[in-house]
Amino acid sequence: xxxxxxxxxxxxxxxxxxxxxxxxxxxxxxxxxxxxxxxxxxxxxxxxxxxxxxxxxxxxxxxxxxxxxxxxxxxxxxxxxxxxxxxxxxxxxxxxxxxxxxxxxxxxxxxxxxxxxxxxxxxx
Numbered sequence: 001x002x003x004x005x006x007x008x009x010x011x012x013x014x015x016x017x018x019x020x021x022x023x024x025x026x027x028x029x030x031x032x033x034x035x036x037x038x039x040x041x042x043x044x045x046x047x048x049x050x051x052x053x054x055x056x057x058x059x060x061x062x063x064x065x066x067x068x069x070x071x072x073x074x075x076x077x078x079x080x081x082x083x084x085x086x087x088x089x090x091x092x093x094x095x096x097x098x099x100x101x102x103x104x105x106x107x108x109x110x111x112x113x114x115x116x117x118x119x120x121x122x123x124x
Contacts, residue, residue: 009035010042012051020058029064031055036083037074045079052086 007015019031033039033055040048052068059066068087072080 023058032067034069036070
């Protein structure tokens with residue numbers, strides 16, 4: 001429910017304005033948007049992609065970190081590939097037998113930095 005400390009995720013204009021203002025004022029910050037698939041369902045892919053591109057530009061220009069949470073099964077492969085192309089690091093749950101999150105892509109065009117992981121296992 002929208003209110004003083006809450007923004008309707010279906011209203012991306014106020015959300016981008018709030019985050020843009022925050023990025024102008026903050027230093028060494030992190031912006032987390034969880035449930036991107038909900039925004040996609042409410043507003044459409046192109047609108048959300050434009051928001052992600054805008055946020056990447058804002059974050060890259062001010063030295064912050066942008067983290068986006070998304071269920072990849074909730075969208076098509078083409079849309080997922082377009083979102084991944086905006087990211088510097090993409091972490092997926094699958095693919096690591098030990099259950100650690102691993103970077104799936106290391107494209108450096110966006111403001112998302114891969115988190116350091118544990119050192120690889122060696123020997124027996």
